[in-house]
Amino acid sequence: DQQVKQNSPSLSVQEGRISILNCDYTNSMFDYFLWYKKYPAEGPTFLISISSIKDKNEDGRFTVFLNKSAKHLSLHIVPSQPGDSAVYFCAASGGNRDDKIIFGKGTRLHILP
Amino acid sequence: GAGVSQSPRYKVAKRGQDVALRCDPISGHVSLFWYQQALGQGPEFLTYFQNEAQLDKSGLPSDRFFAERPEGSVSTLKIQRTQQEDSAVYLCASSPGQGYNTIYFGEGSWLTVV
Numbered sequence: 001d002q003q004v005k006q007n008s009p010s011l012s013v014q015e016g017r018i019s020i021l022n023c024d025y026t027n028s029m030f031d032y033f034l035w036y037k038k039y040p041a042e043g044p045t046f047l048i049s050i051s052s053i054k055d056k057n058e059d060g061r062f063t064v065f066l067n068k069s070a071k072h073l074s075l076h077i078v079p080s081q082p083g084d085s086a087v088y089f090c091a092a093s094g095g096n097r098d099d100k101i102i103f104g105k106g107t108r109l110h111i112l113p
Numbered sequence: 114g115a116g117v118s119q120s121p122r123y124k125v126a127k128r129g130q131d132v133a134l135r136c137d138p139i140s141g142h143v144s145l146f147w148y149q150q151a152l153g154q155g156p157e158f159l160t161y162f163q164n165e166a167q168l169d170k171s172g173l174p175s176d177r178f179f180a181e182r183p184e185g186s187v188s189t190l191k192i193q194r195t196q197q198e199d200s201a202v203y204l205c206a207s208s209p210g211q212g213y214n215t216i217y218f219g220e221g222s223w224l225t226v227v
Contacts, residue, residue, distance in 0.1 A: 004155075034215060043117070043204055043218035044156065089155050093214055100146070100169060101216055103155035 003027045004092050006104035014112050019077040021107050023090030026071065030092040034101065035064060035075045038087045047088075048075070077109075085111045115139065117219035119205050125225045126195045134190045134222040136205030142217075143210030145188050147180055150202045150221070159203075162188060163210060195226045 005024045013019040021035075031052035036044035050057040050064045050073070057064050063076045077084055090104040118137040126132050138145050144163055148156035149172075158172040164185035173180070177196075182188040192199055202223050206216035 006155075032214065036218075041220075043119075043206075043220045046215055046217060049215055099214060100158045100161055100172075101214060102158065103148075105153070105155045 001026075002104075003030075003102050004090055004104040006088075006090050006107050008107050009105070010108040010110065012110040012112055013080050015082060016079045019075075019080045019084065019109055019111070021075040021077075021088050021090070021109065023073050023075075023104055024071055025073075025092050027092070027102075028071070029094050030102075032093050033064070033066060033073050034091040034093075035062075036089040036091060036103075038089065038106070044089055080109075080111050082111050082113065085109055117205055117207055117217055119203075119219035119222050121222060122220065123223045123225075125227060128197060128226055129194050130226075131191065131193045132195055132224060134192075134203050134205075134224070136188045136190070136207075136219060138186065138188070138205070138207030139217060141209070142207035143185075144208045144214070144216070145182055146206040146208075146216055147188070147190050148204040148206065148218075149174075150204055152201075156204055159190070192224075195224075197226050200224055200226045 034049040035047040038044040066073045087106045089106045091101045093099040093101040120135045147159040150156045160180045161169040162182040177193045179191045202221040204221045206218045208216045
């Protein structure tokens with residue numbers, strides 16, 4: 001029973017265009033959401049997060065949108081750059097420091113020249 | 114270094130062998146997590162420490178897996194009598210343990226059981 005779902009295993013986007021990565025969750029107790037980026041042979045790197053009291057959080061080229069009623073979040077990268085090619089993991093937790101963070105299976109993003 | 118440090122980076126074990134994986138968290142971080150990542154999958158939670166206390170070990174797949182953090186800093190994940198299905202990347206992460214839980218990963222220990 002997957003609580004965090006990333007239904008697109010891969011995504012290809014032209015350099016300079018917008019990349020949109022999607023994530024759905026099933027547990028209504030989740031109130032903190034994170035995106036991690038992973039290059040081959042490296043550990044996941046924290047990218048951006050959002051708490052359930054917000055519906056948008058922006059950090060440079062990265063914006064995360066949260067739709068609580070739909071239990072859906074998305075990561076927008078604009079403009080996409082070659083260095084953005086990586087696997088992106090969506091993750092969620094209950095927000096308390098004792099709550100484990102649950103990860104999706106990831107989406108591999110390819111930025112095309 | 115300033116990040117989470119894991120060793121060994123790569124380990125090849127013969128089936129039945131015991132292995133020990135070490136994690137040195139970010140200095141001062143209260144919380145420490147172990148995750149297992151199989152090929153093509155996302156990280157799967159194994160266990161969680163707050164200081165030296167193991168508060169959640171619900172993700173450990175069997176009693177062959179054991180983790181400790183005796184002094185609330187360095188942690189060791191031990192796998193006894195390794196099986197081929199144990200082959201995975203073992204990721205350690207730490208967090209300050211305050212407020213919302215953002216965890217920071219090490220580079221992982223790649224275990225291959227042959």
